[in-house]
Amino acid sequence: MRKLVITGALGHIGSRLIHNLRPSEFDEVLMVDDLSTQRYSSLFRLPDGVPYRFVEADITSADLGALFREASVVIHLAAIANAAGSFDIQEQVEQVNYEGAVRVAHACIAASAKMIFLSTTSIYGTQEETVDEDCSPEQLKPQSPYAKSKMRAEQELQALGDKRGLRYVTCRFGTIYGTSPGMRFHTAVNKFVWQASVGQPITVWRTALHQKRPYLELGDAVRALRFIIANDRFDNRIYNVVTDNVTVNDIVQTIREFVPDLRIEFVDSRIMNQLSYTVLVDKFRSLGFGFEGELREGIRETVMLLRGARAAARSAA
Ligand SMILES: NC(=O)c1ccc[n+]([C@@H]2O[C@H](COP(=O)([O-])OP(=O)(O)OC[C@H]3O[C@@H](n4cnc5c(N)ncnc54)[C@H](O)[C@@H]3O)[C@@H](O)[C@H]2O)c1
Structure with missing residues (x-):
């Protein structure tokens, strides 16, 4: 079975x-x-x-x-x-x-x-x-x-x-x-795309803009x-x-390609720190696994999903 x-x-x-x-x-x-x-x-x-x-x-x-x-x-x-x-x-x-x-x-x-x-x-x-x-x-x-x-x-x-x-x-x-049928928007990339797509400022932790994260x-x-x-x-x-190690700035600049007028607001968080680090994935790769995802494509997909939802709401109104 x-x-x-x-x-x-x-x-x-x-x-x-x-x-x-x-x-x-x-x-x-x-x-x-x-x-x-x-x-x-x-x-x-x-x-x-x-x-x-x-x-x-x-x-x-x-x-x-x-x-x-x-x-x-x-x-x-x-x-x-x-x-x-x-x-x-x-x-x-x-x-x-x-x-x-x-x-x-x-x-x-x-x-x-x-x-x-x-x-x-x-x-x-x-x-x-x-x-x-x-x-x-x-x-x-x-x-x-x-x-x-x-x-x-x-x-x-x-x-x-x-x-x-x-x-x-x-x-x-x-x-x-990236997108899913049970999607949520509370972690960095998805949250930023949501904020930019609905015209809110992107809320970036004060210390985080140039820190690398996985x-x-x-x-x-x-x-x-x-x-x-x-x-x-x-x-x-x-x-x-891990697909990519990037900074919040890399993420914001990529979103800007699709939402040129986005704004940034710096905020405090209890998880803020001065750390910037890269997480290596050689061990998983050595098993024969290849990462195929791309940050730009993931952001594009999410922006398009939200644009589609807004267009549907407008035509229903
Ligand atoms: N999303 C990320 O960025 C991320 C990164 C690293 C690890 N993870 C881990 O991956 C796993 C899935 O994450 P996700 O993003 O899909 O989270 P999610 O919150 O979207 O999904 C968790 C699901 O678990 C269910 N759930 C919560 N408590 C439960 C309980 N006591 N009994 C039964 N169901 C319960 C929730 O209803 C929800 O559908 C989690 O263990 C998370 O810690 C997520």
């Missing part, structure tokens, strides 16, 4: 993934989501012929043993995925992102399912100019409760791999850009998840998954 379970399946990444699946790849695709972010639209117009099943459930309390029965792979996307907002809801973030991930890992062990865990490059708050997966635990300096919860989950999964036979892979994804095009993200499954890459290791 080829059963794929996706937790948090209706979210930004999950929705692009589920719409990208093809008939006959799996005998069952079980989508688990508690709808806490109300992304019902992710379930609209799913491709025909894929054996989908949706269960509304919270990973922190659901009977995961029953849900994961006969699963071969579990892609664990469910999380509170808002770094900036995580300072005000630290306990909840810890409960869903850390305890939830550990609960999912235990259920994977019980079901003999392999697990893909979604971590984040925001656990690097390093002073180094470049950073890879081999940096020491002391060099990991997560800058938010969100990033801390992910780092703790990574460590617990490693222990469960060593002691309890969990087969898994951890992907440290860069900040996602980003991941959503098509690359989905291809990476599929690559791991297709090549059975459950080697209990950590991989950075």
Whole structure:
């Protein structure tokens, strides 16, 4: 039985993934989501012929043993995925992102399912100019409760791999850009495109304009998840998954090509710091994976999606 379970399946990444699946790849695709972010639209117009099943459930309390029965792979996307907002809801973030991930890992062990865990490059708050997966635990300096919860989950999964036979892979994804049916607009690229498209000033953290950060095009993200499954890459290791390392200025200048009259407003954030760094992806590339995404194309796609929505609203009025 080829059963794929996706937790948090209706979210930004999950929705692009589920719409990208093809008939006959799996005998069952079980989508688990508690709808806490109300992304019902992710379930609209799913491709025909894929054996989908949706269960509304919270990973922190659901009977995961029953849900994961006969699963071969579990892609664990469910999380509170808002770094900036995580300072005000630290306990909840810890409960869903850390305890939830550990609960999912235990259920994977019980079901003999392999697990893909979604971590984040925001656990690097390093002073180094470049950073890879081999940096020491002391060099990991997560800058938010969100990033801390992910780092703790990574460590617990490693222990469960060593002691309890969990087969898994951890992907440290860069900040996602690109479009999806369950899209959201609260992280750098998408948020800036939204602001520029609706005539608001782009709100840039005061220190961030010339700092390099890692980003991941959503098509690359989905291809990476599929690559791991297709090549059975459950080697209990950590991989950075990043399309480009760019500055906010690079992003703003690219948006300006499509929205020439955009304005910038500098604002404060609790995650601001003086760090600029590049996250290396040689380890994931060495498995044979090629990144295909392009920042300009991701921005163009998002601008066009929003222009289309505005044109439709105007013609309906
Ligand atoms: N988007 C990014 O830039 C980014 C970057 C690095 C890593 N990640 C990680 O990738 C994963 C998916 O991110 P995303 O951007 O799709 O986030 P998202 O917020 O769009 O999706 C998360 C989904 O999980 C669901 N969910 C939340 N709590 C749940 C719970 N307790 N039980 C069941 N479902 C629950 C939500 O309803 C939502 O549909 C997350 O683990 C996130 O930390 C995202």
